Amino acid sequence: MSDPVRLTHLQRLEAESIHIMREVAAQFRNPVMLYSIGKDSAVMLHLAMKAFHPSKPPFPLLHVDTTWKFREMIAFRDARARDLGVDLLVHINEEGVAQGIGPFTHGSAVHTDVMKTQALRQALDRYGFDAAFGGARRDEEKSRAKERIFSFRSASHRWDPKNQRPELWNLYNGRIHKGESIRVFPLSNWTEQDIWQYIYLENIPVVPLYFAKPRPVVERDGTLIMVDDERMPLRPGEEPEMRWVRFRTLGCYPLTGAVESTAASLPEIIREMLLSRTSERQGRVIDHDQSASMERKKQEGYF
Amino acid sequence: MQDRFTAATQEVLAYLHEQENKDLLRFITCGSVDDGKSTLIGRLLYDSKQIFEDQLAALDKDSARWGTTGGAIDLALLTDGLQAEREQGITIDVAYRFFATDRRKFIVADTPGHEQYTRNMATGASTADLAVLLVDARKGVLTQTRRHSYIVSLLGIRHVVVAVNKMDLVGYDRSVFERIVAEYRAFADRLDIPHVTCIPLSALAGENVTTPGTAMPWWEGPALLPFLETVEVAAARTQAPLRFPVQWVNRPNQDFRGFSGTIVAGRVRPGDAVAVLPSARTSTVARIVTMDGDLEEAVAGQAVTLTLTDEIDVSRGDVIAAAGARPEVADQFAAHVVWMNDHAMMPGRGYLLQFGTHLVGGQITEIKHKVNVNTLEHTAGKRLELNEVGFCNLALDHPVPFDAYAECRETGSFILIDRVTNATLGCGTITFALRRAQNIHWQPMTVDKAARAAAKGQKPCILWFTGLSGAGKSTVANLVEKKLHAGGYHTYTLDGDNVRHGLNKDLGFTEEDRVENIRRVAETARLFVDAGLIVLVSFISPFREERRMARSLVGADEFLEVWVDAPLEVCEQRDPKGLYAKARKGTIANFTGISSPYEPPENAELVLAAGEHDPETLADQVVAALKARGIA
Numbered sequence: 001m002s003d004p005v006r007l008t009h010l011q012r013l014e015a016e017s018i019h020i021m022r023e024v025a026a027q028f029r030n031p032v033m034l035y036s037i038g039k040d041s042a043v044m045l046h047l048a049m050k051a052f053h054p055s056k057p058p059f060p061l062l063h064v065d066t067t068w069k070f071r072e073m074i075a076f077r078d079a080r081a082r083d084l085g086v087d088l089l090v091h092i093n094e095e096g097v098a099q100g101i102g103p104f105t106h107g108s109a110v111h112t113d114v115m116k117t118q119a120l121r122q123a124l125d126r127y128g129f130d131a132a133f134g135g136a137r138r139d140e141e142k143s144r145a146k147e148r149i150f151s152f153r154s155a156s157h158r159w160d161p162k163n164q165r166p167e168l169w170n171l172y173n174g175r176i177h178k179g180e181s182i183r184v185f186p187l188s189n190w191t192e193q194d195i196w197q198y199i200y201l202e203n204i205p206v207v208p209l210y211f212a213k214p215r216p217v218v219e220r221d222g223t224l225i226m227v228d229d230e231r232m233p234l235r236p237g238e239e240p241e242m243r244w245v246r247f248r249t250l251g252c253y254p255l256t257g258a259v260e261s262t263a264a265s266l267p268e269i270i271r272e273m274l275l276s277r278t279s280e281r282q283g284r285v286i287d288h289d290q291s292a293s294m295e296r297k298k299q300e301g302y303f
Numbered sequence: 304m305q306d307r308f309t310a311a312t313q314e315v316l317a318y319l320h321e322q323e324n325k326d327l328l329r330f331i332t333c334g335s336v337d338d339g340k341s342t343l344i345g346r347l348l349y350d351s352k353q354i355f356e357d358q359l360a361a362l363d364k365d366s367a368r369w370g371t372t373g374g375a376i377d378l379a380l381l382t383d384g385l386q387a388e389r390e391q392g393i394t395i396d397v398a399y400r401f402f403a404t405d406r407r408k409f410i411v412a413d414t415p416g417h418e419q420y421t422r423n424m425a426t427g428a429s430t431a432d433l434a435v436l437l438v439d440a441r442k443g444v445l446t447q448t449r450r451h452s453y454i455v456s457l458l459g460i461r462h463v464v465v466a467v468n469k470m471d472l473v474g475y476d477r478s479v480f481e482r483i484v485a486e487y488r489a490f491a492d493r494l495d496i497p498h499v500t501c502i503p504l505s506a507l508a509g510e511n512v513t514t515p516g517t518a519m520p521w522w523e524g525p526a527l528l529p530f531l532e533t534v535e536v537a538a539a540r541t542q543a544p545l546r547f548p549v550q551w552v553n554r555p556n557q558d559f560r561g562f563s564g565t566i567v568a569g570r571v572r573p574g575d576a577v578a579v580l581p582s583a584r585t586s587t588v589a590r591i592v593t594m595d596g597d598l599e600e601a602v603a604g605q606a607v608t609l610t611l612t613d614e615i616d617v618s619r620g621d622v623i624a625a626a627g628a629r630p631e632v633a634d635q636f637a638a639h640v641v642w643m644n645d646h647a648m649m650p651g652r653g654y655l656l657q658f659g660t661h662l663v664g665g666q667i668t669e670i671k672h673k674v675n676v677n678t679l680e681h682t683a684g685k686r687l688e689l690n691e692v693g694f695c696n697l698a699l700d701h702p703v704p705f706d707a708y709a710e711c712r713e714t715g716s717f718i719l720i721d722r723v724t725n726a727t728l729g730c731g732t733i734t735f736a737l738r739r740a741q742n743i744h745w746q747p748m749t750v751d752k753a754a755r756a757a758a759k760g761q762k763p764c765i766l767w768f769t770g771l772s773g774a775g776k777s778t779v780a781n782l783v784e785k786k787l788h789a790g791g792y793h794t795y796t797l798d799g800d801n802v803r804h805g806l807n808k809d810l811g812f813t814e815e816d817r818v819e820n821i822r823r824v825a826e827t828a829r830l831f832v833d834a835g836l837i838v839l840v841s842f843i844s845p846f847r848e849e850r851r852m853a854r855s856l857v858g859a860d861e862f863l864e865v866w867v868d869a870p871l872e873v874c875e876q877r878d879p880k881g882l883y884a885k886a887r888k889g890t891i892a893n894f895t896g897i898s899s900p901y902e903p904p905e906n907a908e909l910v911l912a913a914g915e916h917d918p919e920t921l922a923d924q925v926v927a928a929l930k931a932r933g934i935a
Contacts, residue, residue, distance in 0.1 A: 007604045009327045009408050018606035019565045022550040026619050026660070052563070053594035053608070055555040138399045145398045148426075162395060165727045166422040166643050168429040170565075171657050171718045175725035189410060191401045197319060267315035274318070 010198055017044075017186040018051040019170060020149060024131050024184050025051075025058050027174035031131040031184075034120075034303060035061040035088070037073045038250040039206050040135035040187055042080075043195055046204045047186065048133075049084060060087035062123055062132070066115035067092060068103060068252035070228050076207045089127070093119035103254040104233055111252070117302045121157050124181065131174065131182045134303040139191045143295035149188050155179035157301035183303065196273060200266045210269065212246035212261040223257035248273075325403070328531060329410045331427045333455070334437035335447035336416035339468045343437065343506035344400055344413050347528065350513040351402050395420055397427040406532040416447055421690045422643035425454055425730065429716075432536040433462040435527070440473045440503070444486045450676040450690075456494040457639055457692065457732060459712060462536055463491070464500045466527060471505040475518045493679050500534075502527055541602045544628030545569035545577065546706070546714050548659040549621045553608050561592055561608040562617055564660070567713035569625060570602040571609065576626035579617050580704035585626050586611040620661035622704040622714065630714055633736040634702040639674075640667065640687065640695050640719070644728040648687040648719075650695075651818040653852045654728065655720040658703050659713060664722075664855070665699035685815045687729075696737060700855075708732035722848065755835035759793045762934045763832045765857060766925070768841045769850060769904060770867035771896045772882055773874035775913045775921070779867060780841040782922035787837060787935060795831055796839040797824055812893045818849055825853035832857050837934065845895045847902040860932070865925060866904045869913035871896050 007015070024031050033048060035041045048057040063077060081088035093101075096114040103111040124132060138145045148164050150172040165173055174182055187195075199206060217224045218238045225232070227240045232254060234240070245258035246269075263272045294302075332340040398413045412427030428434065434455045438448055455463060465487055473479045480503040491499050503511060503522055510516035513528040525533075546568040553561040571577075575588045591598040592608040601607045609623060617623070624630055642648045648667060656665045670693045672681035687693045708715030719728045756763050766783065768776040777798055787794050803810070807823055810816040821844050831838045844850050854862045874896065875883040886894035893899040904910075909928050911921045929935035 006326055007602075009322065009325060012327060012604060015565060015604055015606040019550070022563055022606075023660075026551045050594045051606070052551075052553065054559060054561075054592065055553050139401045142398075145400065146396050164396060164423075166426045166718075166730070167727070168426060168718055168730045169712060169716050170430075171659070171716065171730075173657065173718060173720055173725070173727045175655075175720060177725065189399065189401075193403075197322065200315075200319070265312070267312040270315050270318070 010194060010201065013190055013194060014047065014050070014198070016170075016189065017047045020172070020184060020186040021048055021051040021057075021133070023172050023174065024133065024182075027172070028131040028182070030127070030129050031059040031133070032062045032089075032124075032127065032129040033057070033059055033133040034135070035063050035077070036135065036250075037063065037069070037077045037207060038135070039195055039199060039210060040137065040190075042204050042206050043190070043198055044133060044135045044187060045080070045084070045086075046202060056086060059133075060089050062089045062091060062127075062129075064116060064119045064123060065090050065092045066111070066119070066252050067097060068111070068115070068231075068254060070207075070209055070226070070250065070253045070256075072209055073207055073250060076205075080205065089123070091119060091123035091126075093122060102231070103252055104231070108255050112255075112297075112302075113300075117297065117300055120303065121301050124157065129181065130176060131184055132303075133184045133186060135187050136185050136303060137190050137192070137195075138185075138188050141294050143298060147185065147188070147298075149185055150174060151183045151185065152176070153181045153183055153301070157181070159183075159299050159301075161295060161299070193270075193273060196266070196270050200270060207250060209247045209250055211264050212244050212268075213264065214242040215245050215258065216240040217243050217245055217258055224260070225256075226253055226258055228253040325406065325408050327408045327410065328433065328534075328536065329412070329431050330433040330435055330531065331397075331412040331414050331424075331431045332435045332437060333414045333424055333428070333451040334416055334466075335439070335442070335445045338416065338437035338439045338442075339506045340413055340416065340437050341398075343435070343466065343468065343512065343527075344411055346506045346509055346512050347411070348400060348402055350509060351404055351528070396423045404528065404532055409531065414451075418447065418450065418690060421450065421454070422641075424451060425458065425641055425643070428455055428458045428460060429730070431458075431460055433464065433531070433534065434460050435464045435466050435531075437466050437468050438483055438487070440467050440469045440479055440483065443483050444490065446677055448487070449490060452491060452494060452496070453674070453676045453679070453692070454641065456496045457641070459708060459732070461496065462498045462500075462534060463496050464502060464527065464530065466506075467501065467503045468506055470503045470510065470519065471508045475503075475505075475510075477519070477521045490679075500524075500530065502530065540568045540711065541570050543568040543603070543711065544625040545571050545575070545623070546630065546711055547571065547609065547623040548661075548714065549617055549619055549623060550660045552618060559610070560614075561590075561610045562623065563606075563608045564623075565606045566601055566603050567659075568603050568711050570600055572600045573597075577611070577623050578626045578629050579615060580622045580624055580630055581632045581702050582616065582621070583629075583632070584613075584615045586613040586615055588612075620659075620703075622659070624704070630704040630706045630711075631736045632702045632704050634699045635668075635696065635737040636705070636733050637671070637694065637696055637735055637737060638708075638717075638731040638733045639692060640729055640731045641692050642687040642689060642729040644721070644726060645689050646721075646728075647689075647814075648693075648729065649815045649818045650685070651815075651822045651852075652848055653722060653855070655722055656697075656699065656717045656731075657720060658705060658717045661703050662720075663699050663701060663703055665697055666852075667695045668698045669696040671695060685813070694734075695731075697731070705733055705736075707735060722851070752833045752835065755833070759835045761792050761835070761837065762861075762932075763835050764837055764861045764863060764934055765828045765832055765853070766837070766839045766863050766865055766929075767828075767844070767850065767853060768839065768865045768867055769844045769907075770913065771869060771871060771874045771901055772843055772894075773877045773879055774867040774869040775918055776841040776843075776867045778918045779865075779911065779913075779921045779925065780839045782918055783925045784839055786922060786926050787929075790935060792837055792935065793835065794837045794839060796841065797828060797831075799824075799842040802827075812891075812899075814893070814899075817893075818846070821846075821849040821853065825849075825856055828853070829856040832861055843895050843901070845899065845901040847904070850904065863909060863928070863932075864904055864907040865909045865911060866907040867911050867913045867921075868903075873914045 101114045148167045216227045246261045263269045400411045414424040414427040484501045510518050511526045515526045549562045550564040553563045578585045589610045589612045591601050650667045673684040674692045706714040715733045718730045768780050784794050807820050810820050828838045885891045886897040895901050
């Protein structure tokens with residue numbers, strides 16, 4: 001009898017995520033992985049490669065492109081899908097594009113609803129996906145902290161937070177009727193710190209925007225916004241200036257605040273995060289409306 | 304730049320190394336409403352500096368709006384994340400929170416105290432290593448304290464910390480604490496919880512939570528957090544025999560066939576002899592495949608892919624186990640069932656059961672007893688209501704591999720799923736197999752169904768007539784039988800009223816008795832089909848689930864559901880037995896159509912418009928349908 005082997009914290013999280021992904025592959029007819037290009041998606045994709053090795057993940061990636069993502073994100077996305085040999089679907093809400101919806105003209109709430117929430121629902125309906133992985137974590141936000149790993153959605157994509165299915169042990173009930181679906185969160189129990197540690201230990205590629213370097217930014221309403229392309233209208237007196245910044249989360253560039261930083265390597269990022277006194281979602285303009293805004297958005301079909 | 308990078312790298316490497324040596328404790332907080340669970344977690348997060356400045360600012364704002372602490376920071380609002388929870392000031396669902404100290408990482412599930420949300424409490428408890436049970440010092444041990452203790456023990460949590468909270472409101476009085484401890488221990492001694500620790504504290508004042516306080520000099524034990532940092536909970540079960548439930552068959556090409564899953568107990572090395580259950584075929588482990596390369600050994604908790612040396616049939620739901628120490632394989636066993644749905648559990652009703660990666664139909668055949676969570680007394684019962692716990696016998700459609708829950712959580716637990724709504728209805732922990740499953744084998748007969756049917760020159764089947772009382776089921780069935788008999792067919796009719804005079808005379812009209820009524824009739828009809836007969840069953844049989852159960856007993860082409868569809872007004876007007884009149888007066892309870900529902904068939908083979916046509920025409924329609932199927 002040798003000593004009992006104790007798995008580390010990250011090994012336990014990794015195994016749990018892989019177990020969840022395999023359950024989805026086995027229980028559903030037509031799953032998809034929502035790939036948002038950020039660090040959580042990077043970890044989720046890496047775990048999917050592990051879960052099904054030597055097979056490829058038996059589902060495609062789906063990126064809901066609002067057309068306002070950082071250019072470096074799109075380049076990274078395409079390179080990653082090509083390098084790993086996985087299927088990538090890109091969906092854009094063409095009606096929204098035709099109406100000229102954008103964060104500068106319509107504000108963050110309308111933009112997010114049309115180009116993200118509605119676009120996601122369109123894509124799920126078009127392809128008939130019955131399960132969709134998302135990289136959300138419970139430590140991100142209060143309503144996320146309440147969500148099941150297999151989170152049931154009605155045929156109209158709604159979440160009913162007051163009436164969730166009991167979820168016991170690692171037994172995930174994936175049974176649904178036609179039109180209904182399940183959102184699956186394999187990273188539920190990971191924290192931001194776990195994500196970065198895992199990226200470091202597993203050497204997972206991430207978008208360079210996470211690393212600090214001089215970038216053109218303007219300071220607007222207390223948030224540093226990077227001028228990523230010519231679509232950004234500058235207000236009187238605004239002059240882009242080069243500052244050492246990086247991003248803790250990634251999304252649409254007009255809605256994503258940069259943080260001043262000189263952390264240009266993973267160890268430096270991890271160290272900076274350990275010392276940080278603000279949460280990562282602070283840089284997200286869309287969460288600021290009010291505390292319960294995420295719950296409401298989720299009920300309407302947002303991830 | 305280079306120096307700074309190196310310094311950061313060194314620092315982070317040292318830090319990561321330290322992290323790797325940390326283990327993880329998953330615990331729940333539970334207890335009655337208002338005992339201060341959310342406040343305690345808020346305190347743990349706040350004092351261990353896990354709350355960021357922007358979250359604190361939002362909390363400040365929320366405290367002013369929703370808080371119950373008179374404008375001061377309300378720590379409970381940190382975990383009550385749903386709008387409805389904040390508005391009502393209660394916890395509805397489990398919230399998961401994460402924090403770490405220098406010694407350990409923690410995942411906390413804050414579970415609701417209200418009885419109606421017990422299922423959410425069980426959700427949190429099912430993945431926990433330890434439970435912190437809060438007791439309000441002013442109120443002592445309450446019903447919910449007992450209920451939660453019982454569920455905690457049922458789910459196999461071996462460590463309970465009784466946190467006697469709000470000590471500030473009783474003047475930090477030692478005798479109050481000791482009285483509660485004595486009362487709790489008297490109750491808990493009758494439960495299977497090996498380790499109970501009691502700690503007096505005040506979450507609001509931060510007394511004895513993260514550090515020993517000053518208000519209770521009489522307390523010589525540890526504060527809560529130091530205790531949680533050091534308590535030894537059982538490690539993963541790496542010394543037990545191998546259990547590997549197969550999740551997914553991994554076949555990238557013709558040359559590779561692996562079985563992906565998580566090792567839930569024991570360890571495995573290439574060359575190990577294994578058995579695949581339930582088929583009991585044996586083989587040898589060839590490789591342990593991962594993306595990081597093949598492993599020399601894998602242990603409980605790891606998710607891997609195994610290949611075997613032999614080309615044997617293995618699919619999802621099978622368990623690969625140590626050849627010398629296999630799980631049991633049975634289709635009947637005894638288990639504790641916690642019911643979590645508003646619709647009561649009825650013995651005899653069909654449910655889906657999910658065991659690990661295996662999904663199988665089954666039913667609860669008997670409630671041996673229910674458990675009164677207050678007194679732990681055993682009581683008799685014919686059904687399990689929401690939040691009730693029963694010790695039950697279960698029967699499955701086919702045998703599955705399993706262990707007792709006390710031996711292995713993952714192979715000893717299951718959930719029950721509704722076949723129609725797909726809702727998760729309850730959960731169970733297996734105690735033992737029922738021996739008869741292994742010892743009573745189906746007696747194979749030399750003369751079988753086909754032989755008996757051939758001797759009669761007919762195709763046996765069940766004609767299941769369902770519909771409201773007075774719809775004309777028996778009248779039509781009687782005419783059909785006359786016509787078949789005249790044609791030389793061997794038939795038998797099972798009529799609802801007639802059967803209740805004999806076989807089913809002990810049954811009443813409650814929902815559970817109706818379920819049993821149908822079960823007996825369906826089993827009798829099956830025997831008659833086996834005897835080669837055409838069986839006509841004429842029963843109201845109002846519930847879809849029971850008709851589905853009856854259908855499942857015979858072959859797909861041997862069951863014809865005939866819906867004798869007459870509108871309620873027509874039936875009530877006919878009222879051949881005067882029953883509707885009595886039901887309207889309230890002298891008959893649970894009367895279908897009046898005070899008990901009728902669930903119309905969704906996929907009946909035949910629907911008879913019984914309000915429009917006379918019985919003779921309807922009977923001809925049935926015979927025509929039998930002809931079309933080659934039966935008559």
